[in-house]
Amino acid sequence: xxxxxxxxxHRYAVQAGLTWIDDPSNAETRHARNFLRHAVLPLLRxxxxxxxxAIGHSARWLGATAEFLDQEAxxxxxxxxxxxxxxxxxxxxxxxxxxxRGPVLREWLRGLALAPPEHFHIDQLxxxxxxxxxxxxxxxxxxxxxxxxxxxxxxAMAPTPAPPPDWQFSWHGHPLxxxxxxxxxxxxxxxxxSVTLQEPLTVRLRNGGETIKPAGDRHTRExxxxxxxxxxPPWQRGRMPLVYRGNTLAAxxxxxxxxxxxxxxxxxxxxxxxxxxxxxxxxxxxxxxxGLR
Numbered sequence: 001x002x003x004x005x006x007x008x009x010h011r012y013a014v015q016a017g018l019t020w021i022d023d024p025s026n027a028e029t030r031h032a033r034n035f036l037r038h039a040v041l042p043l044l045r046x047x048x049x050x051x052x053x054a055i056g057h058s059a060r061w062l063g064a065t066a067e068f069l070d071q072e073a074x075x076x077x078x079x080x081x082x083x084x085x086x087x088x089x090x091x092x093x094x095x096x097x098x099x100x101r102g103p104v105l106r107e108w109l110r111g112l113a114l115a116p117p118e119h120f121h122i123d124q125l126x127x128x129x130x131x132x133x134x135x136x137x138x139x140x141x142x143x144x145x146x147x148x149x150x151x152x153x154x155x156a157m158a159p160t161p162a163p164p165p166d167w168q169f170s171w172h173g174h175p176l177x178x179x180x181x182x183x184x185x186x187x188x189x190x191x192x193x194s195v196t197l198q199e200p201l202t203v204r205l206r207n208g209g210e211t212i213k214p215a216g217d218r219h220t221r222e223x224x225x226x227x228x229x230x231x232x233p234p235w236q237r238g239r240m241p242l243v244y245r246g247n248t249l250a251a252x253x254x255x256x257x258x259x260x261x262x263x264x265x266x267x268x269x270x271x272x273x274x275x276x277x278x279x280x281x282x283x284x285x286x287x288x289x290x291g292l293r
Contacts, residue, residue, distance in 0.1 A: 005052045073103035077111075080104075086112055088154040094129050101126060112156055115144030137234065150233040163239060168204040171243075173197040173270065179205070182239040183276040185253075187268075195270040202244040206237060212249045214256040226256060241274060 001009070013020060029035045045051045080092035088108055096104060105125075106116045117125075117140075125140045125147060132138055139148045141159065148155045163179035173187035173195045185203060187195040206223070213220040227237050243251040243261075250261035253274040257265075265271060 004056075069099065069103050070107070073100060073107045076100055076104050077107050081108065082153050086156050088156070089152060090129055090149055090154045091152065093154065094126055109145060109156055114156055114158060115142065117142055117145070117147075148233070148235065151231060155233060163205055165205070165207065168202055170200045171197075171203045172200050176203065178203075178241055179239070181277065182241060183274060185241050185243075186273045186275075187265075187270040188273050189269050189271075195268060197268065197270075199245075201250070204242045204244065206240065206242065210242065210249055212252060212256055213258055215259045215262050223252060226252070230255070243272070 012018075025031070026034060027038070029038055041051065048054070076096060077088075080089045080096075082088060093101065093104065102119065102122045105122055109116055121140055121142050128138045128140065129149065137149060139146055141147075144158065146157060146159050148157070160181035163182060167179055169176060171185070175184055175186040175194065177184055182205070187197070189195050210223045211220050212223065212226070214226070223237070227234075232240075240253045240255075242249055245261060245264070248258070250264075251257040251272055254272045255274075257272070
């Protein structure tokens with residue numbers, strides 16, 4: 001009904017004996033839409049009597065254009081989204097036409113239930129990606145969301161405070177809520193039931209310099225090297241639970257375990273399960289994403 005003048009609608013309602021409700025707020029010119037309606041549009045109509053019809057035509061054309069852009073954005077997003085829904089191929093994104101970059105980014109974040117960016121956030125992200133070195137980490141944040149780059153991918157996530165550096169927990173295998181952004185850790189049996197240990201383990205977060213000899217590996221590795229080799233983004237490394245048996249690092253999340261710890265778990269009839277929270281719009285399993293299991 002955008003192309004139907006208000007006077008025509010009013011005349012029809014009177015002739016047809018219709019009743020309607022007037023919203024008093026529609027008369028308050030402190031609202032931008034009412035200021036345009038009561039102060040600006042009457043002046044424009046004096047100069048262009050067919051203004052309402054022209055605006056209606058323009059609204060219809062803009063609506064069709066917006067619908068087309070939305071369709072193209074969904075099509076483009078499907079082509080450049082990573083295996084994990086919370087990732088995007090950044091080089092493909094900056095290669096999109098100017099008119100598509102914003103809609104694709106908003107469509108991506110909308111699917112992750114994250115807050116949409118303003119125009120200047122999109123410009124800032126595009127500028128940083130095109131001007132900075134490809135190996136440099138970058139981050140663009142706004143209220144309710146942030147986008148980071150690591151290697152070939154953009155990562156979208158909700159802002160999460162850094163975990164306390166001295167956090168640790170004496171753990172008997174029950175489902176353990178880790179610090180915010182780190183998910184949960186649990187021991188499960190063959191039927192996916194909970195396992196309780198008589199001998200507690202210690203769960204900590206990264207302090208730096210930790211090493212482990214992964215099962216099947218002939219050498220002891222620094223966690224830094226394992227994470228880099230597996231492509232684990234730097235901001236996720238400090239949230240990964242480290243499981244100690246005594247004073248020995250026995251497992252890094254459920255990604256790497258020592259031979260002796262794996263044998264010990266088998267004897268308990270247990271397996272280690274680490275689950276990240278759905279903070280990226282979808283539960284992100286690092287081990288699935290990296291093909292580590």
